[in-house]
Amino acid sequence: MSAPAYYEWRLGAALLLAQLQATLARLDIGTTGNACVRLYTTARPEEMGVSPAPWLEIPLARPAGMIAEGLLVLQPQSVAGTMVLTSGVPRWAELVAADGAVLAEGGVTAEGVGGCFEVAGGTVPDGEVAPVFYAGGLVTLTGSALG
Known part of the structure; x- marks a missing residue:
């Protein structure tokens, strides 16, 4: 095992926990609502936060998640899922704070795909x-966690 390069940070567990x-x-x-995950069926834009209208919005609980085993695990408001109004394939999503600020974005996959x-x-x-x-079905947020 080699030592980290001079430009590489190593973060301690206490700092990582504080960040989460x-x-x-x-x-x-x-105060206008809950944090949410916005799903999109379009191609992901070059710039974060410059987004088309979302295909579906999954409201998160308050608090929006919990920290477990070094991960921030997102918790949807409804464990039953969110109703699909228009058929589609979600390709990417944004993590949006309760005040509307886009905090992160990433790809969408089926459960267990990673x-x-x-x-x-x-x-x-x-x-x-x-x-x-398909319209009328339910989307359930399953394995979404930040580490």
Whole structure:
């Protein structure tokens, strides 16, 4: 094992925990609603926060998550899922604070595939990593965690 390069940071567990706690607190800042995950079926834009209208919005609970085993695990407001109004395949998503600030974005995959945001409730076609959802179905946020 070699020593880290001079330009590499190593972060201690206490700092990593503080960052997760700060992120969790930041998610819940705002009085107009809850933090949410916005799903998009479009191509991901070059610039973060410059987004089209979302395909679906999954409201998060308050608090928006919990810290477990070094991860901030997002908690949807409804464990049953969010109703799909228009059929589609989610390709990417934004993590949005209660005050509307976009805090992070990442790819969407089916549960267990390893995307930044994992969802369940649809069917995954052969050769795809994200499920297809049909109007009237439910999208469930399953394996979304920040570390």
